[in-house]
Amino acid sequence: MNILILGYGKMGKIISQLAEERGHRIVAKINIDNVSDLAHVDAADVDVAIEFSQPESAVGNITWCIEHRVPVVVGTTGWMDKKMDVEKACKATDGTVFYASNFSIGVNIFFKVNAFLASLMNEQDAYQASIEEIHHTEKKDAPSGTAISLAEGLLENNRQYQSWQLAGDAPMSSGVLPITAKRIDPAPGTHTVSYASAIDDISIRHTAHSREGFALGAVLVAEWLPGRKGMLTMNDFLKF
Structure with a gap:
């Protein structure tokens, strides 16, 4: 599976490593230092994006994914005041956004x-x-x-x-x-x-004893997400 990493801090690095260990290919790693590189990413080459950036960057990253019809797994918190806007955009494009405040x-x-x-x-x-x-x-x-x-x-x-x-x-x-x-x-x-x-x-x-549990949960969700539509949560993934 081809994965786009949006946010390459501590969590992004662990997610990237775990994803590669599980046989996935990282298409690009976007962070604050190379944000302009996102414009050069070929969305057709991305199966799913994993977004673990900062609150001020999250909505822009999610919007890019929705507009380019890339399913996105979102772990960044602190942007819930814009959640309704994201939901409307997701619904309008029949997109796929998976948000969890915690993937453990x-x-x-x-x-x-x-x-x-x-x-x-x-x-x-x-x-x-x-x-x-x-x-x-x-x-x-x-x-x-x-x-x-x-x-x-x-x-x-x-x-x-x-x-x-x-x-x-x-x-x-x-x-x-x-x-x-x-x-x-x-x-x-x-x-x-x-x-x-x-x-x-x-x-x-x-x-929590380490960040690995959160990172692995995000990768497992990313593997599950392609082909599904709408605003999804851990309740959907875990079938609670």
């Missing part, structure tokens, strides 16, 4: 556990829910896309909370789920969802 199989199982726990805690108003995430210091967005996905899963399944807010100096209003974002090297990612009361605490946690 374990994290996506964790998302399901989080939603189930949130529903169990629906009537337990003695508990205050919170989310904490820890990433390396090069992580640009805060909170992380994974933390936001966890917050959205909790909000969808627990009516005690109507919104989430990044924790800071300002006090939290009732019904607001606090997210604490920490940046500590070399942590690849730890996410904890907690319910605290005066009597006891309940917590669930996912800790």
Whole structure:
């Protein structure tokens, strides 16, 4: 399979290596230093693109893929304010965009556990829910896309909370789920969802030991994606 890499930072390099080890050909590796090279990429020679760049570059990269009818796997977070525009463009061209805030199989199982726990805690108003995430210091967005996905899963399944807010100096209003974002090297990612009361605490946690799990998940999705259409997620890939 011919793969276009959009974003050649730490994740892009691991993805590229894993893809080549699995017998795939890398058509081009586009990053901030050679972004003009994208204009010279022959879309007809690309089976799928994998996008792990920066929030400010993601929508442009995705748009290029949609316009050139290249299925794209997107792992960049921090661009969700433009998601509706991407969805409209994808639908208008019968395109293929696969987005996940996290490609780890374990994290996506964790998302399901989080939603189930949130529903169990629906009537337990003695508990205050919170989310904490820890990433390396090069992580640009805060909170992380994974933390936001966890917050959205909790909000969808627990009516005690109507919104989430990044924790800071300002006090939290009732019904607001606090997210604490920490940046500590070399942590690849730890996410904890907690319910605290005066009597006891309940917590669930996912800790990543390396970036390889995220990278392999993205490559597996890229292998699965050609021939499929629309806006897709890990729920489609994992058949949850």
